[in-house]
Amino acid sequence: MQFSHKEKHHPMKCLILLMIVSLPTLKSQPTEVRQWHASSGHETQARALSATATAVKLELPSGKTFELPLEKLIAADREFILKRFNVVLPKVGDPQRSTDALIQAEGQTWPPGKISGPVESAPGSHYYIYLPKSLRAGRKAPLLHFNGSGGGNPEQMQRYLAGCESFGWILVASVESKNNTTFVVNSRHAANNIAMLRATPLVDARRIYFTGQSGGGAMSWWNALELDGAGTLPSIGYIPFEIKVTKGHHFILHGATDYNRYLGGRAAAQFGKDAFYRMHPGGHNYPKEEYIIREGIGWLTGKYLAANSGNSSLAGERLDYEAAMIDWIRQLSEKDPGLAYHLGEFMVSTYRVSGKNATLLDGIVSKLRQSPGNVVYEEGVQAIHEFGVKEFGSFQYVGSMNGKNHEAHAKTALRLAEKYKGDPFVEETLREMALPAQK
Template identity: 35%
Template sequence: MLLRSKTYLLSLLLLSTQINAAPTEQRLWTASNGKTVNASITAIEGDKVVMKKDDGKTVKVPITIFIQEDQDFIHKHFEAEIAEASKPSGSDSQPATDLPHPQGEVVGPIEASNGAHYLLYLPKSLKQGRKAPLMFYTHSGGGNKNLLNTISEGAETCGWILAISVESKNKNDFQDNLKKCQSCLEHIYETLPVEKERTYFMGNSGGGAMAFANSAENKCTGAMPNVGYIPDGHDPKGKDYFIIGGGKDYNRYTSAHANKKLGKKAIHRMHPGGHGVSPKWLMIDGMIWLQTRYLAREQKDHMDEAADFEVSMLNWINELKAKEPYRAYATAKLLLSEYEPTSKNKAAIESISDELGKEKTNVLYYEALQDINDLSEDVLSGFGSGSKMKHSDPKVIKAVDKLLKKYTGVPIIEDTLKAIADKTV
């Protein structure tokens, strides 16, 4: 029983500073030293209880002064309220129905105009009567179902519709690719519940360049280019950019150059790999970053969506923290630093952040994300915007060695830094 009591008190401390419920009955409470007091208990504050005595006076005393029987009574009385307070609080919006395509699977190719086609993923998390953001994907080798399936978890978590151009690919004329993408977008806007202004573009390599170009040519909210470059004649400013790059990628300097050019609305997230499709987990992190950034600005006009996003994020973080606590911590910190959760959900997010923040590795992982972005802006961006094969530089190695003194042993981060110091491939 004593172990249960200590565990329960810890959960109270992690959950909130104060738990209120209907007061207990006025009754006689017995301390472990045999003394008694006639009172009701009105609340738990941390590791103390608030007692209202029969003379009307209110006092706070440690819960552990009571005999175990009385401690168990207090726990049982407040337990229902504590459990309710820990539940994420979302909207009452109902799941979407009567959509023109099945949900939870990739469908298509769907024909647009001008010989353009796209594949589509409608998440099960769509809500009835609510328009959703769109993530439009372009790949250097053309679109396929596997690419959409890779990021479907992010679509479900954020409530985004996904589409990928079938025809847009490197071997085609760049302007023709843009026209094919535009035809797909127009068809999607006409047939699906998309909030047009909240279109995002993503892509890999040449598809990443297309993501930059599409974001410059269309009214949109942002993009997630992977190992891409900003094409000449396109100026994608004023939007959110989650730029992904491999540490060994021969385009790492190109991505860093774009990151610096786009300024505070961009971030450069890197992984240990080379040139190619980004790791699934990093693309999902990018979708969450973009969603958080938008809702932080527009929460007042999207209250129901924001509440549902918070619930989705709490569920996602709680699943993630057992296997990748460093990512779970970084996501909780993102929500708390760049976004203002509703009061009830904020307490739960703060609880997770406090819990995971006790592990130094998690804190270092979060801090390293900013340090690597700074490395991108301050050092990597100085090598221009062109691709560089088999390239390394003493200045880069020196900057990485300095960071490795702090981040050796941190998951993903150590390997990423070593890749950045290595020759590009």
């Protein structure tokens, strides 16, 4: 009997097919040693180990390795590398990002993109945790520890999620932290949480930040000193007089009539360029403008990266940070162009973006600068910061000031409100800063 080609099964052919399927793909594998041609005319013998959208890692026959910018190779060699390593180039107009892989949910104790917990860090100490989906595999992330005046919970964490997701921060909230517990006890719970998380491969032990509202804001300062924090993001809190924090970056939030606003000004004055005093309409409450917290996390990230601009190990994070800020600025350019310009000026003047992303951002910021309203917002926000530092930070007193005001300060605030009345947020904030403080 004859078998058709379709019906006949040859054992050797099946074995060969199985071997072929089992072989690793050539893509992403190092090349053999070959000749590479530079656009300058130079040639070299080497094998390519890996590649990104901008550079290739080569290994000489001697074993020495080095990175070569793709732009230095002839077009044919560039195309070969991009195809061999399956590198996808960014679209024209897109910011440059790192090629570091995102963290995978498989194998993680806590699933990225969800709040998990409560987790016990020590007997009697617990926390909730959020891992952002933007975490990069193999890259340690900053950690933001929340202390609440009434205890930490998933609801309290919600307002921080956008910022943590944008900039790749891990967020945790202490369950036991409360106003009716002493600073020492609250800090002990925080220490237990931090100790457990510092021991994981996820957290950058040098970049622990503290946040919280009211009494939790005060705990931010306490923890920053006791637990060697990299900075704070306190909201309507106060800096305890016995706490002498001397380092770090601090983004300080206060309602314009908050009775703790004077202590916020004192803290901002103490840290100079390493602090920003972001006041907003309202009293002893979180800002209704929730983007301000996202801005704070972005500001802290930018300040750290700028202060460590010579650290080449942060190159990938810098690209991802710049891309996240550019994406956000573009999103805001239509619906909130004043805020977009404010963020853009921070990136250009304080963070000092460089490279391809600088060219892209300069074009966006230049266009936003052409609108007088955007300039009013940016200059007004800076004026609010300077007023808070100079006027509120200069009060000589002990504790918070409820119902207190100073006539000269009120006149200055009202004069500034008239100057910047072209922007509703700035004008409202300054007019409320002229009012007596209240709970």
